[in-house]
Amino acid sequence: MSNIPDDLKYASTHEWISVNEDGLVTVGISDHAQEALGDIVFVELPEAGASVNSKEEVAVVESVKAASDIYSPLTGEVVEINESLLDSPETVNASPYELGWFFKIRMENEAELDDLMNSESYSEYCDNE
């Protein structure tokens, strides 16, 4: 059974989204996703400053099993990336919701948050997958 914190939102492509007090959102991949991927060996991140659209491929994780695209759950500007993942990709396995975050976005359209799932819906979504 994977860990699905109830203070986060989730995309159907298994990213989690945390809306921070400063108005920025942090994006990572869920415990369910890291578990399914297995040991992660490479992470590619977008560039800070890049403009991204929601549902656009912006990052890649390669695990011992497969390569998987990471989609931006929201439209906006990438303001910070977690560069430590480039040297220590295994952080995503060890700490998917804390140290293993991928990037932060300044979102353009708050209404897009309504398209995301809460923890309950995401939990059901994972069970049915």
Add this chain to the structure above:
Amino acid sequence: MNKRTPLYQQHVNHEGKIIDFCGWDMPVNYGSQIQEHNSVRESAGIFDVSHMTVIDVSGEDARGYLRYILANDVAKLDKVGQALYSAMLNHDGHVLDDLIVYRIKSGYRLVTNCATRQKDLRWLIQNTDGFRVSIQEKSRLAIIAIHGPESITKCCELLSTENARMIRELKYFQGAEAGNWLIARTGYTGELGLEFIIPDEDAPRLWDQSIELGVTPIGLGARDTLRLEAGMNLYGQEMDESISPLSANMEKTIAYEHPNREFIGKPALIAHSELQKAGKIPVLKGLVLEKRGMLRTGQKVLTDSGEGLITSGGFSPTLKHSIALARIPVSSSSCEVEVRGISTPVRIVEPNFVRFGKRVFE
């Protein structure tokens, strides 16, 4: 209902992630595949490989029969306990299976793959005409491998003084029978280590005692990356019933020393050899991608001599970059592979990457 080995409960106790492997419930990892891999390169790991097939061949013609059935020559096994790696070919000279044959007191013991069990037994029985042999599947034997630089030391702690002395003296591909146990210096990792072929009921105790000594349980995931680093073939990937052993880096396991020895597939192999010289059948090489990115099983590659195929590819935890085995045209000198849409050069090397924890290719 899937089959289970006598160590299934052990895998569950260690929180193994159980997957279906050719109809068997087997652990793919117990948490982190990479940590398991590194344990075998740095200390010692224990593997349950009881899903593999054990077949005993006995009878007065056992030797002559196996000299006919196998591409390697069991005449090389002049002492009980010795082991030999061999291909079993069909009449087209293609690979029906690869196996290890041990000489044992009662005759010979074959350890073949899991997925090929029924096919192998059918083939072995089909070809007994004219030989006085008995073919018997030993389904109640478990196989445990303990591998890694500390494996022999750890195993010595587990065994009686007499057996400990015996295994210390074993050379690579040598084994010995101790009662109804067969212990041999064989394996699939490129490290020092032993394989124990033992009665099912003895397996849990050997497993539990090894874990108590600090040996790490290793799942099928790490077993695959270890064998890939060691450049060892996996049946169904590097070779199958449409592939010549000459296209699977198995030339050295074909025994032509006795010109009068006929074995199944020999005439076809002689033809393959000519075809390969003419560049008409491919060769197995290693590929190395030293920057970020991954070579994946089943990917096509393009060399200066034509197209090729990655038969096994992935991340090497020891080297920290991607490696692969690939069937490519014989005279290839450069190679490119598409890494997420971008054509990327990769190096062609001999198909052997890591031995005894160290990188071995140029």
